[in-house]
Structure formats: C-alpha cells, structure tokens
C-alpha cells in the first residue's frame with residue numbers, strides 16, 4: 001500500500017473521528033435536555049388537579065392526565081433513541097469502519113465511495129460518512145470481487161461496477177493495516193481473524209463474512225432456511241449475524257423478544273451471548289429445548305442431557321426413533337381427533353378431600369356439547385360452566401359448619417384484612433356474618449377456580465399413557481422393528497417414571513403436543529423468527545411441534561448431519577421429513593462446506609473419521625499434525641497429558657480435555673488436582689466456561705471451540721462401534737490449532753481408518 005494512500009486514509013479517518021466526537025457531544029447534550037424535560041413533566045403531575053364533581057370535570061382531568069402521559073412517552077422515546085445513538089457513536093469512535101468500496105451504479109457518471117462499519121453515521125441527513133454493514137449497498141463488500149456485482153434492495157435487484165475494495169484494521173483511531181483486494185473478503189484478513197486465540201466468548205465475524213454466509217444472513221424470503229454446514233463452517237457465527245441483520249432490516253417492526261434461538265445447551269448460550277451486544281443489538285431469547293419443555297412442565301423432571309446420553313440402548317433407540325418420527329406426530333394428531341367423540345380422561349376436582357366437581361359429571365358436560373365443537377371449544381365451554389357453577393355454590397356454602405368454625409377462629413388482624421376498605425356498617429348481624437362468610441368461602445374456593453382455569457379436571461398423564469397404549473392400533477410396530485412386548489414394557493416404564501414425576505425428552509414433546517391439542521392452544525403467534533442450532537439432534541417430531549408452537553414464525557435451521565450424536569442415522573431422514581412440514585417453494589437449503597475453525601491438518605484428520613460424510617473443505621491455514629499416543633500404562637498417559645498441558649499453558653492456550661462421559665471427566669479432574677494442575681471440570685451445562693484448562697464430557701462440547709483439544713482415552717473400550725463415529729468427529733472438530741489423542745491399551749477402531757500420514761504417532 002503506497003504511503004500516499006495511507007496518508008489519505010488516515011486523514012480521512014481523523015476527519016470522521018472528529019465528526020463522531022462532535023456528534024457524541026451533541027447527543028450527550030440532547031440526552032441531558034430530555035432527562036431534564038422528563039423530570040419537569042414528572043413534577044408537573046403534582047399540578048394535575050383531580051376533579052370529579054361533574055362529568056365535565058372528570059373529562060378535563062382525564063384529558064390532562066392523558067396529555068401528561070403523551071408528553072412523557074415522547075420524552076421516553078427520544079431518550080431511548082438518543083441513548084441508542086450514543087452507544088453506536090461510542091463504538092464507532094474507536095473503530096469507525098473496516099472497509100471502503102468505490103463503485104459506479106448503473107447509468108451514473110461518477111464513482112461513489114462508501115465506508116462500511118458497525119453502524120451508520122451521517123453528519124447531515126443525507127451525507128453518510130459510514131454505512132451500516134447491513135445496509136443493502138454494503139452487501140457488495142461481502143458478495144464479490146471487483147467488476148459487476150448485483151445486490152438486493154427493498155426496490156429490487158441493483159447492479160454496480162466495483163472499482164476498489166479496501167479493507168482496514170483500525171486500532172484506537174489509527175490505521176494499522178490497509179489491504180486492497182479483488183476478492184470478496186481478502187484471504188489475508190480472514191487468515192488473521194482465524195489465527196487468533198479462542199475465547200470463552202464467541203466474537204462477531206462482521207468484517208470477514210463470506211459470500212455463502214452472507215446469503216444466509218440476508219435471506220428474507222424463505223419460510224424455512226436450512227443450512228447444512230460442516231463443523232466449524234460458521235453456521236453459528238452466520239446465524240448470529242443474521243439475527244442482527246433481521247433486527248436492522250425490520251427495525252421498528254421487530255424486536256429481539258420476537259426472535260428465539262434454540263441452542264444445544266446452556267454452556268453454548270453462555271458462549272455466544274456477547275456477539276449481538278458487540279454488534280450493537282440486544283440478545284434474542286435463547287433457550288435449549290429442554291428449558292422450553294421444562295418451563296411448561298414445572299412439576300415434572302425432564303430428562304437431562306447427561307441422562308439421555310448415558311441411558312442409550314438399542315431398544316430405546318428404536319422406540320425413540322418411532323416417537324421422534326413425523327409419523328408419530330400424525331398419530332397424536334389423529335388420536336386427538338378421536339377425543340372429540342370419546343376417550344378423554346377426566347379427574348374429580350376436589351375440595352377438602354372430597355370430590356367437588358365429579359369426573360362423571362364433567363365428562364357428561366364435556367361430551368354434551370354438539371359434535372361440531374372442537375376440542376379447544378369443548379374445554380373452554382366446560383371451564384366457563386364450572387366457574388359459573390362454582391360461583392353459584394358460594395351462597396349455599398355459607399351456612400356450612402366449617403365456615404362457621406373458620407369465622408370463630410378468626411383473629412382480629414384476619415378480620416381486619418377480610419374487611420379491607422369496606423365500611424363496617426351492616427343493617428344486621430346476619431348481614432355482617434354473611435359478608436365475612438362469603439369472603440371466607442371465596443378464599444377457600446380460590447384453589448378450585450385455579451384448578452378449573454388450569455384444566456386440572458383432565459387427567460393428562462392418564463391421557464398420555466392411553467395414547468401410547470393405542471399406538472399399535474395406528475401402526476404396525478413390526479415395521480419399526482419393535483415387538484408388542486417391547487412396546488408394552490416401555491409403556492410400563494413410562495408409567496413408573498410418571499409416578500416419580502419424571503419424563504424423557506422424547507415424551508415431553510408428545511405430551512405437550514397432546515396437551516395443546518386438547519386445550520386448543522394456538523401457539524405463540526408473536527414470535528417472528530425461530531432459529532434452531534444443531535438441528536441434527538432434533539427429531540422430526542420436535543421440529544413439527546416447534547412449527548406448531550410458533551405458527552407465525554420463519555424458521556432457520558442449522559446443522560451438520562455428520563455430528564448427529566443423539567439421533568444418529570435418523571438425522572439423515574430429517575431433511576426429507578422437513579419437506580413435508582414446509583412448502584417446498586418457500587424452503588431454501590444452503591450448504592457450507594468450507595470450514596474455518598481448524599487448521600488444515602486438524603480438518604483433514606477429523607474428516608477422515610467419517611464414512612460417507614457430508615462434504616468438507618479445509619481452510620488453508622496450517623499447523624502441527626494431530627498426535628496419537630496409545631499406551632497400556634496409565635501413568636504414561638497421565639504424564640503425556642501433563643506434558644501436553646504444560647506446552648499449551650506456556651502458550652496461554654485454552655485446552656479442553658474431552659472425555660467420553662462425566663465419570664471419566666471426574667477421574668481426570670481428580671488426577672490433575674493430585675498433581676496440583678488447575679483445571680475446571682464442566683459437570684453440567686449450567687456452568688460457565690473458563691479460560692485455561694477445561695475438562696468437558698463429550699455431550700457438552702457441542703458448538704464450542706478451543707485452541708487445543710486433548711481427546712482423553714479414545715480407546716476401543718470407550719468408542720467401540722459405529723454408533724460413536726459422529727461423536728468422535730464432533731469432539732475432534734472442536735480444536736482450532738492443536739489436537740492430541742490419548743488412548744488406553746487399544747485405540748478405537750474408528751481411528752484405524754484414518755491414514756497414518758494424517759497424524760504423528762507418539763511413542764511411549
């Protein structure tokens with residue numbers, strides 16, 4: 001880069017920064033003025049005279065209250081805007097932009113120059129000194145090299161002739177490097193970004209978004225955007241940028257509360273929660289499927305990731321395969337339809353231990369409505385009738401003995417609180433008695449009203465079991481390789497679990513879907529975008545249920561079929577099943593094959609673990625070969641581990657020792673503690689990531705990345721069969737710069753197919 005270019009750009013940068021500073025001062029002043037205004041209006045409340053003597057007076061009062069409220073709201077809005085603007089200016093001041101493009105639009109005489117940064121900035125209304133990276137025109141920075149490019153605008157497709165693409169690295173107002181490039185985003189800049197160290201928090205990729213990723217980020221047409229991407233291909237990174245993009249694109253009409261991201265575990269939520277704030281946006285709602293289900297069934301204990309992982313067996317896999325299928329979703333839908341005629345299991349609503357509303361009577365009521373009633377209408381009509389009947393029974397209950405006793409036992413404070421603000425003037429003692437008795441009865445009836453409102457007159461547990469029992473009438477179990485006995489004994493197990501208030505993650509979706517059908521729930525219609533990461537671990541049933549639960553949302557699903565550690569082979573049919581759920585014209589599939597996380601050596605090694613895997617292309621960044629040490633001596637492995645950690649620690653790298661399960665993790669943690677090596681054992685997804693050495697059970701490593709990964713005990717015993725292949729791939733692909741494999745006695749056969757040229761054998 002010539003000196004004159006550098007001087008020009010630094011000078012331009014200085015000018016922009018000066019203008020940002022001026023804007024900061026101005027905005028700060030605005031904020032101070034609005035705050036003062038707000039205080040003045042608030043103290044103005046005292047001047048609003050409440051006059052209620054005539055109708056006109058009341059109207060007057062209401063009008064002035066309304067006026068005050070409007071003034072306040074206006075100030076509140078101004079304040080919010082100004083605060084948002086100041087936050088953007090603060091960000092821009094340190095690092096105003098990262099790219100410049102010169103281009104000529106169709107039919108224009110002169111080339112235009114724009115600078116692109118995290119937010120837009122103009123010194124006068126039409127003079128944009130910085131364009132937001134999400135503005136339509138900024139797309140050309142990410143999409144192509146020099147020459148003719150197309151970009152989407154709200155008015156349709158535009159073309160431009162790009163003359164110059166310049167990238168900047170700016171630190172504290174000083175240009176550190178300038179690259180001119182004729183590619184989309186220069187490789188050098190990407191390489192610099194990828195060579196850095198890992199962090200306990202994911203960072204935004206705004207300066208180096210790749211063309212394919214940009215497509216995902218800016219897609220607004222698809223109802224279902226399905227991204228199949230290799231491990232480390234930036235699915236998560238791109239999708240977070242996409243959230244920021246959508247919030248910008250639909251600003252004013254979309255807020256972060258209308259966007260939900262389902263993530264694989266809580267640890268991952270913690271890992272990504274800085275990206276949107278870094279981009280100047282608020283985080284969307286982040287949930288795991290477990291949390292979503294658990295929130296709706298607070299009295300049940302939903303199976304945890306660890307339980308799910310450690311409980312696996314072949315029969316259960318077949319049964320869960322069936323329960324997770326789209327077919328099963330149809331079965332539940334059909335079963336619920338039969339309930340319109342008969343079959344709902346009712347429960348008494350009890351009061352003081354005895355039936356208050358008897359289940360037979362409720363059943364009669366429920367099935368007494370005409371046959372055009374839908375399930376939701378039936379239940380609502382029953383609820384209305386029961387509430388009316390409850391209110392009607394208050395009067396008859398006043399004279400009951402327990403009420404009399406309750407009144408006699410009242411303390412003075414209790415009596416006072418029952419009266420509340422009510423003047424204690426009654427025409428007779430009987431009237432006063434009735435007043436208190438009514439209060440007591442109504443209080444005592446509150447739990448009944450609550451039980452009615454919460455549909456407690458339906459026995460959902462029994463209903464669910466009944467559904468499971470009737471499954472063989474809908475399908476031939478043999479087609480799913482399940483025998484009648486296996487199914488029956490599974491149903492018994494579910495019943496046993498229910499008695500202990502436990503439910504598996506496979507059942508929870510079925511349970512909730514059945515519940516929603518019976519109660520006529522219409523889903524959360526306010527949610528506009530749903531993102532599901534690590535889609536391969538969801539069953540078709542869960543996805544169908546999520547679609548049902550968020551009927552107005554557009555879906556973005558990201559996953560890697562190579563990493564299906566829970567659903568295994570079922571993941572392959574997922575895409576096919578999804579086709580049935582979404583209109584295919586509104587479905588788009590994007591494939592990301594280029595991986596960015598790992599060095600070429602680590603990617604080549606990891607990908608060799610797979611058989612018939614999805615396509616993966618390594619990024620041209622080089623590092624050491626992965627190492628493999630097999631030993632029949634535990635002490636040798638322990639020493640190798642300690643040596644490896646010492647090397648990583650000297651480089652201040654974050655190292656994850658990934659063990660198959662928690663028990664192994666605990667054993668490694670104890671061993672390290674005995675050697676005075678500091679390490680954090682991640683026992684559950686509710687923990688926080690820390691820098692330094694981490695010990696992570698395999699099923700919690702999803703979506704995360706570390707400078708170095710040590711696979712602890714990749715032995716035949718731990719990873720004996722085909723079923724572990726995708727898990728092993730997932731673990732290996734967490735490493736960015738260094739991967740080491742340690743195995744006790746005999747290496748897993750899954751690594752046996754990896755060519756010896758792809759790793760270095762460490763001899764004992």
Ligand SMILES: Nc1ncnc2c1ncn2[C@@H]1O[C@H](COP(=O)(O)OP(=O)(O)OP(=O)(O)O)[C@@H](O)[C@H]1O
Pocket residue numbers: 190193194203205208209210213229230231232233234235236237238560596597702703704705733
């Ligand atoms: N365009 C990019 N510029 C810079 N870094 C990138 C880019 N794309 C991806 N990365 C980096 O590559 C790494 C992997 O990205 P990410 O975690 O999003 O991948 P993923 O596809 O979700 O992986 P996995 O399926 O393994 O969880 C991250 O460190 C991310 O910041």
